[in-house]
Amino acid sequence: MLYKILDKKDFKDFVNNLISAYEVTAPKKISQALHDFFPIKSYEEMDLSYKRTTLPPAKKMLFPSNEALASYTVGNNIEVKSLNESKEQLLFGVGAWDINGMNFLDRIFSTDFIDENYMEKRKKLKVIGIDAEPSDANFASSVGSEFAKEGFDLFLSDIGDKYFVRIGTAAGAEIASKFGDFLDASDVDYSAYDRQMDLYKNKFNVNVNLDNFFENFEIVYGKKDLWEKLAKSCFSCGSCNLVCPTCFCFNVRDDIKIDLAGGIKSRQWDSCMISNYGLVAGGHNFRPDEANRLKQRYRCKLKTFVEKFGQYSCVGCGRCVEACLAKINIYEDINAVKEEVSI
Amino acid sequence: MVMDLKEKTKTESIYVPDIATITEIKDLTPTEKQFKIKIDDPVKRKNFNFLPGQFVELTVFGIGEAPFSIPSSPNNKDYFELCVRSIGSVSAALHRMKAGDKVGIKGPLGKGYFPYEKMQGNNVVIVAGGLGMAPVRSILLQILEDRKSYKDVTLIYGCVDPQSMLYKDEIKKLQESKELDIKLTVDRPDNSWKGAVGVCTNLIPQLKYQPQDTYIIVCGPPVMYKFVIIELEEKKYKPENIFLSLERRMECGVGKCNHCHIGNKLVCVDGPVFSLWEIKNLKEAI
Amino acid sequence: MSKPKVGVFGLAGCGGCQLEILNLEDELIDFICAVDIVHFTEAITEHSDTYDIALIEGSVSTKHDLERLEHIASVAKIIIAIGACSSTGGLNCLKNLYGTEKAKELVYGDKKDWIDAIDTKPIDAYVKVDYHARGCPPTRAEIVDIVKSLIMGKVPEIPDYPVCIECKRLGNICVYETGGTCMGPVARAGCNARCPSANSGCEACRGPVDDPNINAQKDLLDRYGLTVEDIMEGFNLYNACKKIEQKNK
Numbered sequence: 001m002l003y004k005i006l007d008k009k010d011f012k013d014f015v016n017n018l019i020s021a022y023e024v025t026a027p028k029k030i031s032q033a034l035h036d037f038f039p040i041k042s043y044e045e046m047d048l049s050y051k052r053t054t055l056p057p058a059k060k061m062l063f064p065s066n067e068a069l070a071s072y073t074v075g076n077n078i079e080v081k082s083l084n085e086s087k088e089q090l091l092f093g094v095g096a097w098d099i100n101g102m103n104f105l106d107r108i109f110s111t112d113f114i115d116e117n118y119m120e121k122r123k124k125l126k127v128i129g130i131d132a133e134p135s136d137a138n139f140a141s142s143v144g145s146e147f148a149k150e151g152f153d154l155f156l157s158d159i160g161d162k163y164f165v166r167i168g169t170a171a172g173a174e175i176a177s178k179f180g181d182f183l184d185a186s187d188v189d190y191s192a193y194d195r196q197m198d199l200y201k202n203k204f205n206v207n208v209n210l211d212n213f214f215e216n217f218e219i220v221y222g223k224k225d226l227w228e229k230l231a232k233s234c235f236s237c238g239s240c241n242l243v244c245p246t247c248f249c250f251n252v253r254d255d256i257k258i259d260l261a262g263g264i265k266s267r268q269w270d271s272c273m274i275s276n277y278g279l280v281a282g283g284h285n286f287r288p289d290e291a292n293r294l295k296q297r298y299r300c301k302l303k304t305f306v307e308k309f310g311q312y313s314c315v316g317c318g319r320c321v322e323a324c325l326a327k328i329n330i331y332e333d334i335n336a337v338k339e340e341v342s343i
Numbered sequence: 344m345v346m347d348l349k350e351k352t353k354t355e356s357i358y359v360p361d362i363a364t365i366t367e368i369k370d371l372t373p374t375e376k377q378f379k380i381k382i383d384d385p386v387k388r389k390n391f392n393f394l395p396g397q398f399v400e401l402t403v404f405g406i407g408e409a410p411f412s413i414p415s416s417p418n419n420k421d422y423f424e425l426c427v428r429s430i431g432s433v434s435a436a437l438h439r440m441k442a443g444d445k446v447g448i449k450g451p452l453g454k455g456y457f458p459y460e461k462m463q464g465n466n467v468v469i470v471a472g473g474l475g476m477a478p479v480r481s482i483l484l485q486i487l488e489d490r491k492s493y494k495d496v497t498l499i500y501g502c503v504d505p506q507s508m509l510y511k512d513e514i515k516k517l518q519e520s521k522e523l524d525i526k527l528t529v530d531r532p533d534n535s536w537k538g539a540v541g542v543c544t545n546l547i548p549q550l551k552y553q554p555q556d557t558y559i560i561v562c563g564p565p566v567m568y569k570f571v572i573i574e575l576e577e578k579k580y581k582p583e584n585i586f587l588s589l590e591r592r593m594e595c596g597v598g599k600c601n602h603c604h605i606g607n608k609l610v611c612v613d614g615p616v617f618s619l620w621e622i623k624n625l626k627e628a629i
Numbered sequence: 630m631s632k633p634k635v636g637v638f639g640l641a642g643c644g645g646c647q648l649e650i651l652n653l654e655d656e657l658i659d660f661i662c663a664v665d666i667v668h669f670t671e672a673i674t675e676h677s678d679t680y681d682i683a684l685i686e687g688s689v690s691t692k693h694d695l696e697r698l699e700h701i702a703s704v705a706k707i708i709i710a711i712g713a714c715s716s717t718g719g720l721n722c723l724k725n726l727y728g729t730e731k732a733k734e735l736v737y738g739d740k741k742d743w744i745d746a747i748d749t750k751p752i753d754a755y756v757k758v759d760y761h762a763r764g765c766p767p768t769r770a771e772i773v774d775i776v777k778s779l780i781m782g783k784v785p786e787i788p789d790y791p792v793c794i795e796c797k798r799l800g801n802i803c804v805y806e807t808g809g810t811c812m813g814p815v816a817r818a819g820c821n822a823r824c825p826s827a828n829s830g831c832e833a834c835r836g837p838v839d840d841p842n843i844n845a846q847k848d849l850l851d852r853y854g855l856t857v858e859d860i861m862e863g864f865n866l867y868n869a870c871k872k873i874e875q876k877n878k
Contacts, residue, residue, distance in 0.1 A: 078445045252358070252600065
């Protein structure tokens with residue numbers, strides 16, 4: 001990996017140069033407490049001091065909530081065409097946990113069968129990360145996703161009057177040479193970066209201990225009372241899933257056009273927390289109650305992909321905690337599992 | 344060799360089905376029909392090689408798509424069959440279609456892991472409940488086409504009533520041929536019924552085969568598995584020799600939508616056929 | 630089903646649901662080509678008494694409404710309730726909270742006996758309703774989708790999940806974040822989160838989901854400083870006809 005520095009006085013020019021060359025999606029303030037990622041037209045629109053964003057930016061850009069997959073005509077001469085919209089884009093100012101979330105989605109959509117609808121968009125996306133401010137519910141450092149090892153072209157860390165820049169890809173090196181005044185990092189910069197990283201780790205307010213979670217989860221798996229207690233206030237509204245950077249469940253639906261001559265096959269974000277998620281034709285529901293669904297969500301986030309890929313599928317961004325109106329909280333529930341075992 | 348859809352996706356989307364034609368429709372029971380399906384493109388048709396236990400995602404354009412297991416013999420190269428109960432939007436639409444109509448086919452999908460090679464030289468017991476006869480018919484036909492390679496073969500087949508029994512004529516012929524031992528049972532017999540009465544679980548204690556040379560295949564509605572497995576374990580059959588075909592909700596069939604997950608497995612790409620050993624520790628699988 | 634004959638009818642309601650069909654704009658021509666509209670109270674003068682599908686707006690609030698509904702039901706093969714009044718009783722049901730006699734007196738004074746009003750009920754209190762295009766007003770796309778599905782022989786996909794799903798798909802700021810309150814977590818989706826998208830709390834005009842967590846909603850509203858009366862008002866606006874109760878929790 002190459003390391004460079006960018007002086008803060010050159011930062012604005014760098015961003016504006018990017019905007020002139022790419023469709024740049026960056027954090028914008030949308031309410032008192034919230035930001036969200038949108039395409040920007042000028043440096044001034046961007047606000048990097050964000051803490052919370054409604055949706056994970058990479059997920060909404062690469063795996064839109066409603067996406068057409070194919071179009072078809074009906075009748076005796078059926079023609080099916082794949083639909084796949086993608087364009088060159090640049091995602092600016094994304095935090096490490098969201099990059100790690102995207103890396104997870106990359107893996108999902110490229111394992112076994114390759115999902116071209118996702119991968120085309122991914123191939124055309126440039127990513128510039130920053131050490132974003134963790135929100136109050138962010139526990140990324142507890143699941144090891146406060147630092148991005150890969151998945152970005154450039155990654156900027158604030159070391160005072162300059163940014164320390166990690167160049168992750170050849171495309172990143174090209175961006176750096178083309179659009180900004182990047183200089184070689186000096187000894188002082190390297191040690192400033194080390195100091196900054198130590199400070200950064202301490203910015204995460206929430207620390208969750210996941211030691212033995214695997215074993216504990218197995219022990220409490222069959223404890224119906226515990227899961228019913230944890231899920232008691234669940235609305236089955238799916239908010240936790242839809243705001244999650246790594247949740248990727250979707251439905252496929254066919255919509256015929258009103259002229260009845262053809263239609264569209266599309267997919268929509270789905271949620272494993274809603275009541276009909278496990279419903280099959282004939283009426284059997286494999287997961288009819290909230291307690292079961294919540295338990296399954298935690299399994300999927302903290303166990304399934306450790307077994308499959310060797311990693312949690314939870315990146316600790318805390319969005320599910322912030323989005324839940326019933327105040328169901330993944331890290332409190334991790335602790336509840338631990339307590340249940342120690343009783 | 345199973346067609347590798349990975350190869351296919353280099354140029355084609357995994358969400359685009361191939362066009363196929365329904366060449367023949369037969370009523371199997373008052374509620375189930377058999378569809379003979381031929382993929383239109385000759386190259387794709389040639390590459391459509393499936394293993395018993397695999398399934399297809401079938402699209403009725405304008406309605407939607409749904410998974411169906413393939414009950415025909417894998418040795419039929421020109422077409423495959425589906426056995427469909429009218430139960431949801433897609434299957435109901437399929438029931439209204441006529442020979443010559445077009446559908447979309449994605450597949451063959453899943454692992455189709457009935458280990459017919461390992462089963463050779465051993466006894467085979469097939470336990471089917473209701474519509475569960477469809478997924479196991481493929482392996483049954485494959486065994487019959489090479490009958491001498493296997494020891495004793497038993498089919499235990501349970502239905503609600505005699506009318507809902509699938510492939511009645513075939514079963515009758517097989518009973519006469521003595522190529523295999525067939526034990527039939529129904530919950531609600533009519534006056535002409537001569538077989539057993541009750542669920543197919545009741546017939547398992549009668550099995551005389553020893554655990555060391557017996558393979559068992561089970562397919563049926565979700566409620567059936569738990570009780571069948573208790574009986575099979577009672578008789579000490581080995582979990583690695585017991586195979587089950589599982590059902591879950593599927594939206595994509597290609598391991599992306601995640602609907603069919605059970606723990607860390609996806610029914611569509613890791614199954615739908617699992618050995619009991621594989622899923623023994625997979626909670627909620629059965 | 631090939632080109633079905635469709636009748637559009639209005640009982641006690643504002644006529645807005647019928648207007649939504651006329652507001653189909655780009656799709657209107659295709660819609661009236663796909664079906665044979667033989668009766669449309671608000672739009673055409675001709676009327677016919679032969680139809681396969683009846684789209685019925687409005688609640689049953691008078692004896693006359695009931696007679697008409699029973700007649701429509703005796704003719705139509707399929708009944709689709711369109712709009713909140715027809716599906717849940719809607720705003721009209723608020724009358725029931727006063728008592729019909731009291732309400733008649735309040736509005737019509739000594740002329741109250743001229744009115745044949747009865748307790749307001751949704752149409753499925755009297756006849757079998759095959760599908761509901763819920764909402765106040767219903768979404769045009771859903772009305773079209775139900776009719777299209779019937780022509781194609783498909784069961785219409787009507788959401789049975791809370792409005793939150795649609796809000797999150799859209800990336801909306803949660804109404805609770807902006808200091809408002811919202812019935813979204815227990816209200817049936819399908820409107821594409823129309824009100825919350827305009828930063829206005831959901832009033833559950835499409836009724837509750839099949840198994841709403843009412844206790845959790847009460848706790849939630851309580852946490853945001855609402856009284857029991859406020860909470861009941863939230864439930865009642867569109868849903869006074871059907872008591873919404875917590876199931877097996």
